[in-house]
Amino acid sequence: MDHAIEKVFEEDYKRRTLNFGIGDTVKVHYRILESGKERIQVYEGTVISLANKMNDKSFTVRRISYDVGVERIFPLYSPRVAKIELVRKGRVRRAKLFYLRQRTGKTARIKELRGGQAIVQAEKKKEREAAKAEAAVKSAAAAETPAQA
Numbered sequence: 001m002d003h004a005i006e007k008v009f010e011e012d013y014k015r016r017t018l019n020f021g022i023g024d025t026v027k028v029h030y031r032i033l034e035s036g037k038e039r040i041q042v043y044e045g046t047v048i049s050l051a052n053k054m055n056d057k058s059f060t061v062r063r064i065s066y067d068v069g070v071e072r073i074f075p076l077y078s079p080r081v082a083k084i085e086l087v088r089k090g091r092v093r094r095a096k097l098f099y100l101r102q103r104t105g106k107t108a109r110i111k112e113l114r115g116g117q118a119i120v121q122a123e124k125k126k127e128r129e130a131a132k133a134e135a136a137v138k139s140a141a142a143a144e145t146p147a148q149a
Contacts, residue, residue: 018057018076019123022047022097023090023110028061028074029082040082043072046090046110048097062100064108069101086123089116 020026027044045063048071057076062069074081090110100108113119 020047020084020086022050022095023092024086025088025090026061027085027087029085031080031082044087048100086120089113089119
């Protein structure tokens with residue numbers, strides 16, 4: 001049974017890598033079903049924890065919405081998570097940033113990592129190249145299959 005489950009998740013493991021860490025600001029593009037329609041909602045915030053439980057990796061993102069702190073836990077390999085976009089690299093020295101729950105305003109800020117913008121730009125460039133390669137493979141596959149009328 002475990003072998004069958006591994007085969008199902010194998011594609012997601014190849015597709016999604018952990019390109020962010022604790023303290024980074026990310027945009028999580030999350031698929032939501034509402035009244036039979038599917039849409040993507042973007043949730044932007046700071047990663048305050050990572051839970052690495054073998055195949056069940058998850059991360060917690062915190063943001064302030066209307067002066068209220070909101071935290072959301074996302075499974076890393078969930079099919080509901082469409083994309084994870086890195087916005088900013090943070091410089092932190094802790095594995096969990098739960099102390100941010102008691103902080104507001106300036107004290108809740110996280111300094112940016114030196115060279116962080118370069119890392120973010122390199123990551124975006126890599127994503128664009130991967131998307132181009134995927135589109136090229138799809139177009140080549142579509143050209144090979146004969147048109148059925």
